């Protein structure tokens with residue numbers, strides 16, 4: 412079926428495959444490269460390949476559209492909006508990019524917004540009820556990547572020295588074609604991976620899967636992975652994201668300049684459909700954008716509508732957004748777009764312990780991803796750390 416890729420016999424540098432080029436994959440490669448330069452890591456310069464099925468890095472996603480008249484952009488961070496760094500080690504890790512300004516704290520002015528149709532305070536008006544909630548600060552900072560949310564991922568990818576990233580390469584489920592032992596080198600544990608067409612992607616000493624939970628279940632099903640029963644434990648929910656843009660010459664909805672709170676950046680919305688509203692063009696280093704707003708729907712609402720027709724979903728989201736932002740014919744957005752995240756959020760049960768990465772020491776397979784932790788960007792870093800420790804322990 413394939414030509415088997417050969418691997419070195421004298422084992423100085425293990426070959427490591429990372430499935431998924433999201434933040435977990437990129438951070439794992441970064442920490443592996445760094446760790447291999449320090450004793451007591453048991454090997455030098457691992458040869459790492461990241462296989463990513465799409466053409467860019469994971470859920471740190473930015474979409475933009477250019478206005479032909481002004482040449483300016485509308486821009487939406489339609490995945491993660493910001494991230495936290497609660498642990499000292501993650502704070503230390505991100506410090507260099509805070510110094511260059513690529514990462515910046517977002518001291519957003521946050522409000523609570525109740526759409527008129529849901530408000531008991533102002534039932535007779537069309538205007539939503541708006542109350543001050545909080546101001547984010549630099550002590551418990553929320554960080555963004557500039558000029559785009561994708562910029563940090565790109566920077567991490569560029570800095571990798573011993574890692575090849577194969578974009579547009581979808582790794583096939585491990586049971587389908589995978590061979591667990593090279594007959595030429597049967598003394599050592601190797602895994603051969605294949606793409607969906609059955610073409611060999613090479614032999615690897617370690618395989619690290621960082622796909623979202625639902626995709627990890629499919630990738631590892633019937634593969635003999637010793638921790639398979641734990642992959643199905645976390646519950647994931649979907650999220651629809653609505654992206655709105657206004658022309659430069661257009662009036663903006665009055666809700667953006669509410670008399671009580673003239674400039675707000677983030678709204679926590681008290682509605683059955685909408686969860687949060689983010690004003691993109693007011694973020695640090697985003698002020699050259701045309702007015703752009705990202706809206707995340709509630710996870711439970713999104714999950715209930717996950718297989719619905721996209722146009723029907725978009726229409727419902729636009730109606731809910733209109734009720735929250737209260738636009739009229741003149742101030743209606745000229746740009747509208749909608750994205751479905753099928754595996755957006757890990758349902759975190761505060762009473763149960765975090766899953767952590769799943770390791771099959773015999774096969775030298777690791778299943779990782781944000782969903783093994785709290786389902787956020789900081790978890791990607793923590794899972795990358797756990798993976799390095801697991802490899803170190805086994806090598």
Ligand SMILES: Cc1cc2nc3c(=O)[nH]c(=O)nc-3n(C[C@H](O)[C@H](O)[C@H](O)COP(=O)(O)OP(=O)(O)OC[C@H]3O[C@@H](n4cnc5c(N)ncnc54)[C@H](O)[C@@H]3O)c2cc1C
Nearest residue numbers: 431433434435464469470490491581582622755781787788
């Ligand atoms: C709408 C939304 C809002 C969010 N908001 C926040 C927030 O405010 N703060 C925060 O900290 N986090 C937030 N998050 C979570 C954050 O985006 C994730 O924690 C993080 O991006 C997950 O990174 P990851 O690498 O684990 O997974 P992913 O980014 O999903 O990367 C996994 C990669 O694996 C690839 N892949 C899957 N299967 C295969 C295969 N067979 N072969 C090759 N490649 C494959 C996928 O294409 C994907 O790129 C949000 C997420 C969403 C969707």
